[in-house]
Structures are given as structure tokens and as C-alpha cells.
Amino acid sequence: MLSEFNVLIGGAIGGLVSGVVALALNRRELRRAARLREEGHEELAWEQHQSPELATNLLVLEVVGDEIETSAVDVAVRARLTPTELRSAIDGLREAALIEFPNSNRIKLTEAGRSVLERHKLAFEEVVAQRPRDERQVAQNSEDLDLAIQDAVQTLRARHAH
């Protein structure tokens, strides 16, 4: 026969075991992150060097870090980057060992990438504001954008008609 005391003691022991395991694994992660820092993998430093390229890299890190794993297409859509902009960011982040590809269509953060992201903690809007844009292509208002898209659609139709 279970008593209230038994249930409470069981719960307390379960919680304690869970905490001890989490603590041990966290210490291991901290050691690994420290080792990666020593090896010079953390190359992003927003405070020292703010630039549109770095903003794009942090934006990509943030979007990738939102998911357990994601796809390049999804990152491009959610970070509002063109495929070319995304490729450039991914090449740099991969070289710095901040992201990895578990398989050809999946991207995830490495421990070093997570550590960089946690250190920066930039608001999404701030990073978006710093994103590189081609001024020739940024229209001034919604109507201009609609007109520019209509023109682009006409051009595509004409190109496909030929």
C-alpha cells in the first residue's frame, strides 16, 4: 500500500537524480565549449566588429538555433535571405564550425554555434535591421513593391514565352 510519504519521497529522489545527471552533463558541455573557444572556433564578436555580413551570420545562427534541425530552404524563408545571401553565410559559418550538416538537407548548430548565439542574444529585429540589402531593389512603399513585383512577373512571362 502506497502512502503519501512514499510518493513524496519517490518524487524527491527522482528529481534529485534528474538534477545530478543534468549537472554532470552540463559540466561536460561547458568543458567542451571551453575547449572549442581555445581552439579559436568562436570568430563572431558583434561588440567588436558590427557589419551587415556579421548581422546576416547571426541571423542565420538564430534561425537555425530556433530548431533542433532545419533545412536551408526554411532558413532562407524565415531569415528573408535570397539563396545567394544564404549560401555566403552558410559557407562562413560552416568554415567556423558554428553549424553542421547531419545530412545533405538538414542543418543544425554545433555546440560552438550555440555558445556564440547565447553570448550575443541579439534581438531578432536588431539583426534584421542590420541585414545587407541591395538598395536598388528595395522599394519605398507597398505600392512600389507591388508594381515592381508585377513588372518582374511580366518579365518572367515574356522570358518563358520565348
Add this chain to the structure above:
Amino acid sequence: MLAYLLAAGVAGTVTYLEMDQIFTIPDRSPGRWVIRRAMAVFVLLNAGLAIALYALLTEAGFLDSINPVLRGLLVGAGYLSLVRLKFATVEEIPFGFEYFYNLAKRSAYARINRRVIDARDKANSELVETTPFDELVIRATSRSTLDMLASDEERDEAKDWVLRVINDDRTQEIEKKLVLADFILSGSRAGHS
């Protein structure tokens, strides 16, 4: 019996709603039933644990003075609080059941997430194969215009992005079409899934 079902129902419903906010499954994507089955397994697991908790507390004589229907609702909600319970925090690590629960949750979410990525890939490819580029552009623009949750600025930002994708001269058309197809099908908003 009703109390057991209520405990399971509350825990299962909240678990489902949490997953529904995270995973975007295109309506007609191939593999969507496999994903829904995987989600159902995690929902049933939580519902089963809530039933076990109810049985345990009833056996131990907890909450005996409470109406069984109310007790079922309380245990269902209480189960979800219990698995996230922290007794104390040491070196920023919570002592409680949270760690084990998060471990199980991450494992389930990782499996579901991989299937969602594959399903979205297939759905995007199917849309790209059956839809010309200009129509994809029109649908993507409509998608951003019709997003009632987006602000005017977010709608303009999405349109600006569509325009930049069209004019991205260093990318092949198929890649541009895939990106627009994903935007149309997933409705991903900037910074959110």
C-alpha cells in the same frame, strides 16, 4: 473511469497544442500521416503517464476529498507542471523532473522534426514541378498580403524578399522556385516557424 480519461485528455491536449505550434505540416504533403502518427505517440505517452500519476495519487490517498471529475482535471494539468518542476537550481541547472522530461521531449521532437523537413521538401518539389515561376511569385505575394497576423511592415518585408529572390542573378531558377514554394506552403513568418 471518467476521471482517468479527463487526466489523460488534459495532458494529451496540452501536449498536442505545444507540438502544433512548433511543427508546420503542409496540408497535402506526402508523409503527413507518418508525422501525425509520431505526434500521436508522444501525445499518448504523456496521456498514459498522466493516467499513471492519477492511479498513483489515488492509491496513496492524495486529493481524496476532491470530486473525481475535478481531481482528473487537476491531475492532468498537475502532471504537466510536475514534469517541469524544479526543486532547486544549482549552477543554472534545475533539480527536478524537467531534465528527463526535456530529454524525452527533445528526442521525440527531433524524430518528428526530421520527418517534417522531409515532408516539406517533397511538398515543395511537387509544387515546383506543377507550377510555373510567375505563378509561384503571384502566390507568394498573395500569401504575404493575406497574412492577417503580419503587420504592414512585415508584409512589405516579405514582398521585398520575394522581389530580391526573383532578382537574385546568381541563383538558378529551380532554387528560387523551391524557396518561394516553401514560403507559400509553410507560411513561415520572419523569425517564426
